[in-house]
Every structure is written in structure tokens, then in C-alpha cells.
Amino acid sequence: MYNIAIAQSGGPTSAINASLAGVFAEGATNEFIDEIYGSENGIEGILNDRLINLRNIIIDEHDKQLLMITPSTILGSCRFKLKSYTEDESSYIKILETFEKHNIKAFFYIGGNDSMDTVMKLDAYFKSKSIDIKVVGVPKTIDNDLPETDHTPGFGSAAKYVATSLQEIIRDSRVYSVQSVTIVEIMGRDAGWLTASSCVLRANGEPAPHLIYLPEGQFSPEKYLTDLKEMLARYKAVLVAVSEGIRFPGAVYDDTKDAFGHTQNAGIGKILENYTKEHLGCKVRSIELNVMQRCSSHIASLTDIEEAERIGRAAVNAAVNQSKSGVMMTFKRISNNPYRVEIVDTEIEKVANKEKKFPEKWITAEGNNVSIDALNYFLPLIQGEPVIEYRNGIPVHFRLDQ
Amino acid sequence: MYNIAIAQSGGPTSAINASLAGVFAEGATNEFIDEIYGSENGIEGILNDRLINLRNIIIDEHDKQLLMITPSTILGSCRFKLKSYTEDESSYIKILETFEKHNIKAFFYIGGNDSMDTVMKLDAYFKSKSIDIKVVGVPKTIDNDLPETDHTPGFGSAAKYVATSLQEIIRDSRVYSVQSVTIVEIMGRDAGWLTASSCVLRANGEPAPHLIYLPEGQFSPEKYLTDLKEMLARYKAVLVAVSEGIRFPGAVYDDTKDAFGHTQNAGIGKILENYTKEHLGCKVRSIELNVMQRCSSHIASLTDIEEAERIGRAAVNAAVNQSKSGVMMTFKRISNNPYRVEIVDTEIEKVANKEKKFPEKWITAEGNNVSIDALNYFLPLIQGEPVIEYRNGIPVHFRLDQ
Numbered sequence: 155m156y157n158i159a160i161a162q163s164g165g166p167t168s169a170i171n172a173s174l175a176g177v178f179a180e181g182a183t184n185e186f187i188d189e190i191y192g193s194e195n196g197i198e199g200i201l202n203d204r205l206i207n208l209r210n211i212i213i214d215e216h217d218k219q220l221l222m223i224t225p226s227t228i229l230g231s232c233r234f235k236l237k238s239y240t241e242d243e244s245s246y247i248k249i250l251e252t253f254e255k256h257n258i259k260a261f262f263y264i265g266g267n268d269s270m271d272t273v274m275k276l277d278a279y280f281k282s283k284s285i286d287i288k289v290v291g292v293p294k295t296i297d298n299d300l301p302e303t304d305h306t307p308g309f310g311s312a313a314k315y316v317a318t319s320l321q322e323i324i325r326d327s328r329v330y331s332v333q334s335v336t337i338v339e340i341m342g343r344d345a346g347w348l349t350a351s352s353c354v355l356r357a358n359g360e361p362a363p364h365l366i367y368l369p370e371g372q373f374s375p376e377k378y379l380t381d382l383k384e385m386l387a388r389y390k391a392v393l394v395a396v397s398e399g400i401r402f403p404g405a406v407y408d409d410t411k412d413a414f415g416h417t418q419n420a421g422i423g424k425i426l427e428n429y430t431k432e433h434l435g436c437k438v439r440s441i442e443l444n445v446m447q448r449c450s451s452h453i454a455s456l457t458d459i460e461e462a463e464r465i466g467r468a469a470v471n472a473a474v475n476q477s478k479s480g481v482m483m484t485f486k487r488i489s490n491n492p493y494r495v496e497i498v499d500t501e502i503e504k505v506a507n508k509e510k511k512f513p514e515k516w517i518t519a520e521g522n523n524v525s526i527d528a529l530n531y532f533l534p535l536i537q538g539e540p541v542i543e544y545r546n547g548i549p550v551h552f553r554l555d556q
Numbered sequence: 557m558y559n560i561a562i563a564q565s566g567g568p569t570s571a572i573n574a575s576l577a578g579v580f581a582e583g584a585t586n587e588f589i590d591e592i593y594g595s596e597n598g599i600e601g602i603l604n605d606r607l608i609n610l611r612n613i614i615i616d617e618h619d620k621q622l623l624m625i626t627p628s629t630i631l632g633s634c635r636f637k638l639k640s641y642t643e644d645e646s647s648y649i650k651i652l653e654t655f656e657k658h659n660i661k662a663f664f665y666i667g668g669n670d671s672m673d674t675v676m677k678l679d680a681y682f683k684s685k686s687i688d689i690k691v692v693g694v695p696k697t698i699d700n701d702l703p704e705t706d707h708t709p710g711f712g713s714a715a716k717y718v719a720t721s722l723q724e725i726i727r728d729s730r731v732y733s734v735q736s737v738t739i740v741e742i743m744g745r746d747a748g749w750l751t752a753s754s755c756v757l758r759a760n761g762e763p764a765p766h767l768i769y770l771p772e773g774q775f776s777p778e779k780y781l782t783d784l785k786e787m788l789a790r791y792k793a794v795l796v797a798v799s800e801g802i803r804f805p806g807a808v809y810d811d812t813k814d815a816f817g818h819t820q821n822a823g824i825g826k827i828l829e830n831y832t833k834e835h836l837g838c839k840v841r842s843i844e845l846n847v848m849q850r851c852s853s854h855i856a857s858l859t860d861i862e863e864a865e866r867i868g869r870a871a872v873n874a875a876v877n878q879s880k881s882g883v884m885m886t887f888k889r890i891s892n893n894p895y896r897v898e899i900v901d902t903e904i905e906k907v908a909n910k911e912k913k914f915p916e917k918w919i920t921a922e923g924n925n926v927s928i929d930a931l932n933y934f935l936p937l938i939q940g941e942p943v944i945e946y947r948n949g950i951p952v953h954f955r956l957d958q
Contacts (some may be wrong), residue, residue: 164727168725195732222585222726223796226724226727226728230732231731316947319852321950322627322848322852323851325626325627325628326627326851327634327847329628330634331596331632332747348741352946354950357947358947358948358952399925441846441847441848442846444843445725445729445846446721446725449724449728450721451724452724455949536950537948538949542941546760546935547939547940549723551723551762
């Protein structure tokens with residue numbers, strides 16, 4: 155008998171806790187596993203020996219169900235980058251100390267491409283020292299930009315929130331008799347997957363969003379105005395979905411410094427709003443969906459939540475029953491209709507620090523929308539609604555502290 | 557037998573269509589009523605004879621159910637102010653022409669305090685001419701700022717969305733180990749009801765939002781910093797709910813002109829974000845919940861939707877069976893536990909162009925939160941969840957056009 159540990163790193167999603175629940179549930183019933191530790195704030199908790207025995211907090215099936223539909227992560231996260239062990243071994247030694255102290259033989263790290271760098275480095279370190287500790291990555295990101303996997307847990311719920319909100323926003327924006335343009339800025343600094351996913355509204359006959367701009371395409375302000383005029387000739391209220399990763403030519407961006415409200419630090423939504431107002435006479439507004447995109451678990455995708463749990467379970471199986479290490483679990487889409495995925499693992503080197511862009515072939519020739527292939531890819535990921543428990547009219551969250 | 561007409565004016569909510577459905581359903585079964593016309597874009601549709609026969613579009617119970625959970629208004633809205641008829645009778649003559657042409661004997665106007673001005677003026681005009689056309693107001697606003705009524709349809713759903721989102725945002729903001737301040741700007745230009753309603757999270761033991769600032773209170777930037785420091789001493793992540801109506805001393809506001817991204821036109825959330833960054837060293841971000849507050853029907857309050865339908869029905873009863881005119885329908889809270897309201901009418905003069913502020917007695921002595929009495933007032937209004945119909949993973953809306 156030995157113990158396992160789990161941690162989460164990077165930005166929150168609505169499905170991380172479901173993966174945590176999956177690792178826990180599989181670990182709790184595995185004959186080789188005794189305790190299942192959660193590490194506070196990602197790898198920082200391992201470095202500083204801040205572990206939570208999950209058996210003490212996830213007591214019954216009701217706890218697990220609540221956990222699965224609680225957004226963000228109950229364990230906290232971090233943005234910690236391990237140096238190479240040949241450069242500085244100190245963190246590795248501290249991590250190993252924690253693992254040995256608690257008899258931890260397998261470590262699961264839920265995260266995106268940065269977090270997979272940690273999985274890769276830890277695995278390489280343990281292998282170099284012939285230490286038998288398995289390290290397995292569990293994917294997670296609303297950006298959907300991890301290579302090797304058909305999609306990432308957390309993405310489907312974000313896409314469902316975006317589609318649901320955009321449909322409500324188009325209802326709202328059509329209310330007056332005057333023409334209007336509504337620009338919605340959607341997350342995805344480098345990859346346009348989430349913005350592109352707003353095309354799912356077309357499956358229900360909704361023409362909005364009328365224009366979709368992704369960082370993978372070529373953005374030209376002049377072409378944008380032409381696109382907009384064409385749409386305004388056909389629709390009273392035009393909805394534009396724009397990825398936060400779009401760069402407006404000439405605008406000065408400074409994402410790393412604190413913003414003090416100066417125009418150059420405004421998001422692309424605000425920049426496009428101002429540009430549109432300058433060049434067109436109609437009513438224009440911009441909306442930033444902000445962090446609600448990654449934490450609106452009340453409108454989570456059941457498919458996403460269930461898959462996130464399954465991939466957590468599969469990670470435990472891979473490490474414990476198949477002795478895998480230095481891998482990340484991935485979804486492989488076997489069939490689209492009916493939608494079926496299987497879970498396999500991939501070498502961590504193929505994922506760490508890499509990103510998967512939205513395919514250019516799915517961007518229309520005009521560069522202002524996406525193809526039916528993209529729609530078919532996205533649609534299965536947003537299906538189904540988890541049962542949400544309400545108390546006092548508000549969804550109940552699984553909470554460890556205040 | 558005669559006909560009736562209905563229109564909606566002012567900003568969208570998630571419950572307007574439910575009131576429309578209520579007027580329609582009651583009208584459709586009333587022995588005196590033949591056709592029920594919907595007027596496009598508020599009173600503008602009456603002025604220009606753009607009427608829709610609602611019997612042709614709301615065919616069955618399923619249509620009605622869909623309509624009730626579709627946000628905004630299928631009839632469109634307007635921001636039209638009638639001049640006094642003694643000053644300019646031309647609009648009144650056109651309105652009367654439309655009513656006479658279609659044998660319309662009762663007109664229902666769903667709206668806020670501005671729209672009730674139209675109800676008041678039309679009723680006064682018809683009475684002055686001894687014309688027997690009933691004019692009845694049906695309240696609607698997410699701002700909850702109408703006098704005489706316990707609360708307004710649309711408010712409960714907005715409050716449920718705000719509370720649900722704030723709870724998710726606090727989960728999201730707690731994820732890193734560093735201290736942070738998250739400022740959420742909530743709608744309500746003159747009245748703080750919606751911002752104050754975020755206190756409902758306390759009913760589930762959630763301390764967020766830790767600070768609540770309303771336009772009805774005195775806002776001092778220095779006191780705000782003191783409040784924030786106190787909260788940061790107790791909580792890792794502090795959530796501030798601030799009404800858009802708060803004015804920051806010294807900031808130049810220009811709400812009427814188009815904004816071109818200049819700092820003085822930023823919302824209070826952004827202004828407070830910048831101010832906080834300047835004075836405190838921690839991570840700060842601001843979030844604007846924007847129009848999602850008024851159109852997120854996927855998380856509507858069932859209590860709100862059902863009451864909106866009931867008050868629409870009651871308006872028809874008042875006009876047709878009780879010969880009322882020049883009144884607005886109101887909710888009277890009979891009991892809070894169990895929650896019970898009855899619907900009565902009030903003279904339109906008591907409502908038109910007037911607004912009801914959030915009570916000062918419900919603001920705490922420190923001016924940075926609200927009392928338990930406020931919580932008890934708000935809580936019943938957000939209870940229950942309507943059944944949402946999904947198609948392709950997206951809520952189905954009742955739609956007339958694109």
C-alpha cells in the first residue's frame with residue numbers, strides 16, 4: 155500500500171474539481187492505494203508540505219457530486235515554473251522529501267501546457283535517479299490549446315457558457331429599432347478555440363455571432379469595417395465575437411504591467427468599440443465575458459464534467475495499474491455521431507510547453523467566421539446539463555474555507 | 557367583443573416576455589376579448605400601426621412556456637417620451653387612430669418609471685376626451701426602483717444571476733496564494749437594489765461580497781481603502797460589489813456622449829481598480845457584469861418568472877373586469893415566511909417618473925454593507941429555477957425573427 159498526491163496548476167475552469175473527484179474516486183477504490191493527498195496551490199503545496207488528506211474532506215457521494223460541479227479548484231492553484239534539475243536541484247529535493255515523508259508513489263498534476271512542463275521535468279528527474287514515483291498529467295484549460303488531445307476538460311463548459319450568453323446578448327441587443335453593433339471579447343490569448351466555439355448557435359438557426367475573429371486569422375481593421383457594413387445591411391443588430399488574442403495594428407499592448415486605464419491597455423473589445431464608433435454612425439458597445447467564462451459552473455456542460463471525471467480516473471489507472479509515468483492523458487474522438495471518445499496517454503514531451511492553434515482550414519475564406527467542420531467538432535462538447543443543487547436559490551458549492 | 561394591445565418599453569429583463577405571456581393568456585380566455593395585439597418597439601408600434609396578432613405567433617402552451625423563459629422582449633422596445641397633449645396632440649391622435657382602426661379598448665404597457673409616464677399621459681388624454689380606452693401599466697425593471705410595489709418583475713432574475721456569478725467569481729478569485737481584490741460593477745445607475753441583493757450569498761454562509769457600496773450611501777475613497785485593508789487582513793481574496801451609480805470624487809463623468817476609451821468615461825469598477833492598484837500593493841481586477849445581468853434567463857428566478865406572468869394576467873383583469881385605467885399593477889408582500897404576495901393596483905401618478913431608492917436604514921453604519929433585513933427582503937425573490945429547454949446543448953429561445 156502507498157499513497158498518491160494530486161495538485162492543480164494554472165487558471166481555473168469549471169471542470170478541474172471533477173478531475174480531482176475522478177482521481178480521488180479511482181484512488182479510493184484502488185487496492186494498492188491508501189491515502190489520497192491534495193496539494194495546496196499546485197506544486198507549491200508539495201514544496202512546502204501543505205497537503206490535505208482528501209478522505210477527510212470528501213466523505214460521501216454527495217460531497218463528490220457537489221465537488222464535481224463546483225468551479226475553480228478547492229486545492230488552489232499556482233503559476234510556478236520548475237527550473238531544470240541540472241541547473242538547480244533544490245526544488246526537486248524538497249519535492250522528493252515531501253513524497254518520501256508521506257509515502258507518495260504517484261503524483262497527478264492537472265493543468266495546461268505550462269503545468270505539463272512540471273510533469274515532464276519531475277518525471278525526468280525521478281527517472282534519472284531511478285526513483286519509482288509516477289508522474290502523470292491530467293489536461294485542463296478553457297483555451298483548448300493542448301496538443302495530442304481532441305479537446306481539454308474545462309473547454310466544453312466554457313463554450314457552453316459563451317454560447318448561452320451570446321444568445322442572450324443577441325436577444326438583448328435586438329430590442330431597439332435602431333441599428334447596433336455588439337462586440338463580445340472572449341478569452342484565448344493565443345488560440346481562438348473558445349471564440350470560434352460561439353458558432354454552435356448556428357445549430358439552432360441563430361445567425362449570431364455574425365462575425366468571428368480569431369488570433370489564427372489575419373485581422374485587418376479595414377476588412378473588419380467592410381464585414382460590419384455588409385452585416386448591418388442584412389441585420390438590425392450585429393454581434394461580433396472577437397478573441398482577446400486579436401492585436402489591433404498600431405495599438406500599444408502591455409499585458410505584463412499593471413494597467414491604469416490608459417487606452418493602450420484596453421482589451422481588444424474596447425479598442426474595436428472605439429474604432430467602430432469612429433467609423434460607423436450606429437450604436438456600438440463592447441462586452442468582456444471576463445472570468446465568468448471559466449467559472450460559470452451553473453451552466454456547465456455535462457459532457458465536459460463527466461469526461462473530466464473520467465480522465466482523472468484514467469490517470470490513476472495509467473499510473474497505478476499500467477505503471478505509466480511522464481505521460482499526459484488525452485481524449486481520442488472515436489466517432490462524432492454518435493459522439494464517443496476514448497482516453498489514452500501520450501508522451502509528455504509532445505505536450506509540455508506546446509500549444510495547438512485553431513486550424514486555419516476551419517476559418518472561412520473571408521477570415522470572419524468558421525466552417526461547418528468547426529461546428530461539428532464543437533457541438534458534442536457542450537451537450538448535457540449537470541444537476542445543480544440549490545440552497546436558498548443559489549447553487550451550492552463544495553467549500554473548504556472562506 | 558373588442559381587442560386589446562400590449563407593448564413594452566425601456567431596458568430588457570428576463571421576465572418581460574413572461575408578463576407578455578400573462579397578458580396574452582388572460583386575454584385569450586377572457587369572454588370579452590377577441591384579438592390580442594403586440595406593438596413593435598413599444599408605443600412606436602402603436603404610433604406607426606405596426607401590430608402583431610399574438611394569436612398567430614403564440615400557438616400553444618409550449619410556445620407560451622418558451623416565451624416565458626426567453627429574455628428581452630419579442631416585441632422590441634423603445635425610449636419614446638410622449639409630450640403633454642396640451643403641448644402637442646399629434647402623437648395622441650395617431651395613437652387613437654391605431655386603437656380605433658383595430659377596435660382596441662385596452663392597452664397594457666410593460667415598463668419602468670419612464671414608461672409609466674406614457675401610461676399616465678395616455679390615460680389622462682382618453683379621459684379628457686371621454687374615450688373609453690383603458691390604459692394599465694405593468695411594472696418591469698431590473699433596477700427594482702419603482703415606488704408603490706414591493707419589487708418589480710425582472711429584478712429577482714437579475715439578482716439570482718448576480719448572486720450566482722459573484723459566488724463563482726469568489727471561487728475563481730481565491731485560487732492563487734497571493735492576496736487579491738476583485739471589484740464587480742453591478743447595474744443600477746441611481747438605485748442600489750441590485751448591488752445590495754448580492755448580500756443573499758450570506759444565507760449560505762458565504763462572506764463574499766465582503767464590501768457593498770451603493771449610490772444611496774456616502775462613498776469616500778479614503779474610507780473605501782480603510783475598509784479594504786480591514787478585509788484583506790481577514791480574507792485572502794476580497795470581493796467588492798459596487799453599484800455603477802457610485803460617483804468617484806473628482807472623476808469626470810460623461811454618460812451621454814460616446815466614449816472613446818478615455819479614463820473619465822470608464823465605469824466605476826475600472827476607476828476603483830486603478831485607484832486600488834495605486835494605493836495597495838496587491839493584485840486587483842475589475843469585472844463588469846454588463847447586460848448579462850438583465851438577460852441571463854438561463855439562471856432566471858422561477859418566483860420572478862411566475863410573478864411576472866401573474867401580474868400580466870392581473871393587469872387584464874383590472875382593465876377588463878374591473879374597468880380600471882390609469883393604474884399600475886403592484887406586488888404587495890403579505891408575508892415573508894412563508895413568502896406570499898398579492899397583486900393590487902395603484903394610481904399611476906404615484907409611480908410615473910418617480911423612483912424608489914434602497915432604504916438607508918438597510919445600509920450598515922459603516923456604509924459598506926447591508927443589513928439582515930435587506931437579506932430577508934431579497935431572499936424570497938430569487939427562489940426556484942424554471943425548467944429550461946435545451947436543443948443542441950443551448951437554451952431554446954422563442955424567436956420571431958433574426
